[in-house]
Amino acid sequence: MDRNVILFIVLTAAVLIGWDAFVIGPQREAIRAARAAEAAAAPKVESPEGGIAGVSLSPVTLTVEEALTKAPGRVKIDTPSLVGSINLAGGRIDDLSLKNYRETIDPNSAMIRLLSPDDTEHGHYVEQGFVAVQDGASGGVRTERVTWSAPAGATLSPGSPVVMTARAGDLTFTKTYSVDADFMFTVKQAVRNDGATEARIAPYGLVVQRGIPDGAGKQPILHEGPVAVVGDKLYE
Structure with a gap:
């Protein structure tokens, strides 16, 4: 191999290693430190009655068919x-x-189930709602x-949209x-306060999945770790 080519390869490797060690590396550590400091400084917010709004910790015991019939009612899609x-x-x-x-x-095989x-066993659902607390009221409301x-x-x-309502206090x-006609859902939410006291209301949106679905190992790429959007920031 030509000596100039070897010299070029060595110098290129040195530049890349040095760039990572003295430029990218410190920047990466600074970002990690900033995120850790931001997380430590963030206030700990709990939804009313404890737990995370929208996430149930109930034991998994039902088949899909049993769970569907257990619901108090359903709107067909x-x-x-x-x-x-x-x-x-x-x-x-869900x-x-x-x-x-x-x-x-x-x-004639079963349709692919998304939710x-x-x-x-592999509960997977999408939910949007509110956490609300009225002044002077004990506890709070989670939709x-x-x-x-x-x-x-x-x-x-x-x-043919469907309007659903719920009342709490x-x-x-x-x-x-x-x-x-394809796969796009739109959900518009609103809250009306008919009382004389103010209410503090925070919206939330969740996509929750229990465990790893059957056959997930067949995919070459899987996301690992939580994903959240808080305000205008993406955390993953």
Whole structure:
């Protein structure tokens, strides 16, 4: 090999190693230290009655079919691409399957399930809601613990949104679900306070999954660790 080529390789390696050691390395450590300091300085916020809003710690004991029938009521979801339902307990989407995709090449095999109720082996659900505390009231309200109501026989489908409501004390919560012909859901939320005292309200959104789904090891890339958006910052 030509001596100039060898010299070029050696110098390039030295530059890269030096750049990482003296420039990138210190910057990386500074970012880690800043994040650690920010996390340590952040106030510890607990939702009313303890725990994390929207996340149930109940034991997993039910099959999907049992969990679906256990709900106090459900709003059907029916689109050209999706089928499932919204659980009126908490107003969460915890039942969703892909109409046009099957578990095997057999066209009669089960549809690919995206979401399933919390109290099943691989519970996986999506939820949006509020944590609210009214001045002078004991405890607080978490909408994931509230039973929502919807028009009788309502079905969420393209062009047919569904409005769900829930009431807790002087507060009335509203969710309007809509969906397109493919896979996009839109959820609009509102709160009305009919009382004379102020209420402190914070919205939240969750995607919760229990354990590792069957067949996950077949994928070459898997995300590891938590993901959260707090304010306008992404933490992962």
